[in-house]
Amino acid sequence: MSDKIPVTVLTGYLGAGKTTLLNRILSEPHGQRFAVIVNEFGEIGIDNDLVVGADEEVFEMNNGCICCTVRGDLIRVIDGLLRRKGKFDAILIETTGLADPAPVAQTFFVDDTVQARTRLDAVVTVADAKWLSERLKDAPEAKNQIAFADVVLLNKTDLVTPDELAEVEARIRGLNPFARLHRTQRCAIPLNEVLGRGAFDLDRILTLEPDFLEGEDEQDHACGCDHDHGHGEDCGCGHEHGHDKSDDKDCGCGCSERDEAGRIVHRHGGLKHVHDEEIDSVALETEAPLDPEKFFPWIQNMVAVDGPSILRSKGILSFKDDPDRFVFQGVHMILDGDHQREWAEGERRSSRLVFIGRKLDRAKIEAGFSACIAA
Numbered sequence: 001m002s003d004k005i006p007v008t009v010l011t012g013y014l015g016a017g018k019t020t021l022l023n024r025i026l027s028e029p030h031g032q033r034f035a036v037i038v039n040e041f042g043e044i045g046i047d048n049d050l051v052v053g054a055d056e057e058v059f060e061m062n063n064g065c066i067c068c069t070v071r072g073d074l075i076r077v078i079d080g081l082l083r084r085k086g087k088f089d090a091i092l093i094e095t096t097g098l099a100d101p102a103p104v105a106q107t108f109f110v111d112d113t114v115q116a117r118t119r120l121d122a123v124v125t126v127a128d129a130k131w132l133s134e135r136l137k138d139a140p141e142a143k144n145q146i147a148f149a150d151v152v153l154l155n156k157t158d159l160v161t162p163d164e165l166a167e168v169e170a171r172i173r174g175l176n177p178f179a180r181l182h183r184t185q186r187c188a189i190p191l192n193e194v195l196g197r198g199a200f201d202l203d204r205i206l207t208l209e210p211d212f213l214e215g216e217d218e219q220d221h222a223c224g225c226d227h228d229h230g231h232g233e234d235c236g237c238g239h240e241h242g243h244d245k246s247d248d249k250d251c252g253c254g255c256s257e258r259d260e261a262g263r264i265v266h267r268h269g270g271l272k273h274v275h276d277e278e279i280d281s282v283a284l285e286t287e288a289p290l291d292p293e294k295f296f297p298w299i300q301n302m303v304a305v306d307g308p309s310i311l312r313s314k315g316i317l318s319f320k321d322d323p324d325r326f327v328f329q330g331v332h333m334i335l336d337g338d339h340q341r342e343w344a345e346g347e348r349r350s351s352r353l354v355f356i357g358r359k360l361d362r363a364k365i366e367a368g369f370s371a372c373i374a375a
């Protein structure tokens, strides 16, 4: 048991502060070497570029939710890591904000190789004090992330009043009375509260998910194919892979049952979970430098008007006559941004921006972004 590699799963809804926590962990003088796996929603990876730490290797898994379609990829990435034993002491996995942690955790119990060599130390959920109560009303993932947590960081306490904080804390306690709960700003927390906890409690999870230890029935896919569906793989089974919902609301894992709200019910290895299939992403990229005088008014106006439906926006921007990369962050209508570092010699200078939300008007967003290109 003791020589198994500990794995910490960082989860939490879109924009709650997972990357902030990950960077805090990597920046502390902990003397440990981590392998970091980042899974993102949206077809271009941004988080990979926002993770600090020169010593860590970051494995990026884009466009597909780690809890279903790219779970096979997760096993492959971990398998690959295990073959290079000695290079790291622990694994950190940052899931997308839309992931259900149950199937991710299940990976560490039902895959033989992974189970023999790793141990799930804890599921750490970052909760956004400002937006969690809203999301608990309309996002099943947000609820599951809280219910499944061993440790909860109730983050962004600076954005709410003491009464609001007490209320959201009570909601969390109602969903999960067992997790250790910490109130944080910018995920400031001693590392020993999130790492090396040995907190994952299989018995508790089995009361929540009685079928947790059932393996994936690979023949269970509606299309009848018998393999994991990685993004972009054309297996010839005739349906969409990954969460590209351009012409199909099906996430591609083959599950087709729907709940009363019309959401697809996923059944993987005995686990049942739903995703909000209405959530989509729009990714933008250009090598032409942007004009900050155009970009900031455009984005501010857009989130002011469409903020409720834009759950998350983020990007790395190249402004005209600016030697620095600019990191832009948005959660609903709350925007944040800063210069990150100079563009390196020979580095491809491009602006990449992603919007995640409901009913996004792709054409309008693309046109607005194009109009921000500097003359």
Ligand SMILES: Nc1nc2c(ncn2[C@@H]2O[C@H](COP(=O)(O)OP(=O)(O)OP(=O)(O)O)[C@@H](O)[C@H]2O)c(=O)[nH]1
Pocket (backbone or CB within 6 Å): 012, 013, 014, 015, 016, 017, 018, 019, 020, 021, 047, 096, 097, 155, 156, 157, 158, 159, 184, 185, 186, 187, 312, 314, 329, 330, 331, 336
């Ligand atoms: N006001 C405030 N902002 C915070 C706090 N913690 C994080 N943020 C900001 O919230 C935004 C989102 O933080 P991230 O750490 O990128 O969130 P995330 O959960 O990784 O986001 P996704 O991966 O897109 O789901 C960033 O602009 C952070 O700077 C906090 O305690 N207070």
